[in-house]
Amino acid sequence: MNGDGVLRKRVIPCLDVTAGRVVKGVRFVDLTDEGDPVELAARYAAGGADEICFLDITASSDNRDTMLDVVRRTARNVFVPLSVGGGVRSVADMRATLRAGADKVVINTAALADPALIDRCAAAFGRQCVVLAIDAKRRGDGWEVYSHGGRTGTGRDAVAWAAAGAGRGAGELLVTSMDRDGTYEGYDLELLRAIKAAVTVPVIASGGAGSIEHCVQALNGAEADAVLAASIFHRDEISLTSLKTGLAAAGIAVRL
């Protein structure tokens, strides 16, 4: 089990949080309630999650305190890494999120409006704790970046934005295919390959996981460094244990 000397590929359950509850939609809409974030995070950590991701999908300033409280309560009892995002607009927001117990902070919309935010966050806390989330939707031969939780097209090319973000100091990219989100149709492997080819930081695949095979494709075929999923875990369609065992059986180095 140990001693392979290889950085393990990661499996990351993602909890989309609004008003203190976990929700999940399809293609970013039609949200359903999936439970209490602190309880779910503890369950996933016990089940073998390599990391846990919280995204505040309302991201209004009113909601920030609720979210930080969720992070604080989770960080007290969960001893695996926590990435937290949603509504982070400044170095001060990032500091508050880290102080609440996050290990990494995910930024998205604010970085699109002000790309230098990435530089400032990396300078303040080190690039290793700055995760740039990119919500991408297919357009012609490429992908367009969306902001504001997938509500607003930005006209930016996702691959160019990934390269620019990594260049400015994002230590990791969380790449979500909006076309696949919540559909169980599999990750957008072409998107992942295009972004992997453009950057030298770790890439987390997101959007579309419906089977173990989809995760194998993202990690092996598209060489993603981690797979993030929500629906399949919340609804117990695939347990973390069975997913990781399946990945190991496919020859992928994971932490069992």
Next chain:
Amino acid sequence: MTRLAVIDHGAGNLVSVARGLEQNGAAVEVVTAPGGLTGCDGVVLPGVGTTRAAMERLASQGLIAPLRDWEGPLLGICVGLQLFFDTSAEDDTACLGLIGGHVARLDAAPLLPHIGWNDVTLAPDPLFAGLGSSTLFYFVHSYAPVPTKPGDAIAWSDYGERFAAAARSGNRVGVQFHPERSGSAGLTVLANFIAECERGRRAA
């Protein structure tokens, strides 16, 4: 009860480190000034962030000399460990000089930062009691220490190149990985440090 001072130099992974120590039965005091070290059984220097920001903050808090003078058990975590050495290549920063050596970028790494769970080979050291000769820990970093005395390295990992994943010189010990984020193996490391502080307290 073992009393530990956790140094708050601003950007630290403070909450999770403090919580991991409390989980193992220690009383934790978050310290921002030299007086906070008085009467504690051990000191923990956490760290997420950049070496330079951490050193500047420690300087403004007046904590550099007290940390250099501290003779009891001292645990550094991630950037906290890097601060132990003489210099860091990250922004060319002068560090605390508690252990001879420097901090270098992992230039042979396939991707940086090195993020995730990796194997760590462990030397027999009280910090690793009960963990066997190898286990997985969680890393998030781009730099790692290079002790001048090879014997000061007490754990190694491999990411494009072999690097020191932990170091010790007497009571000063540190880990490049995040025990507070490495599940049960990490909590064991924190418990072992608390036990070391407890032994020091009884001997005193």
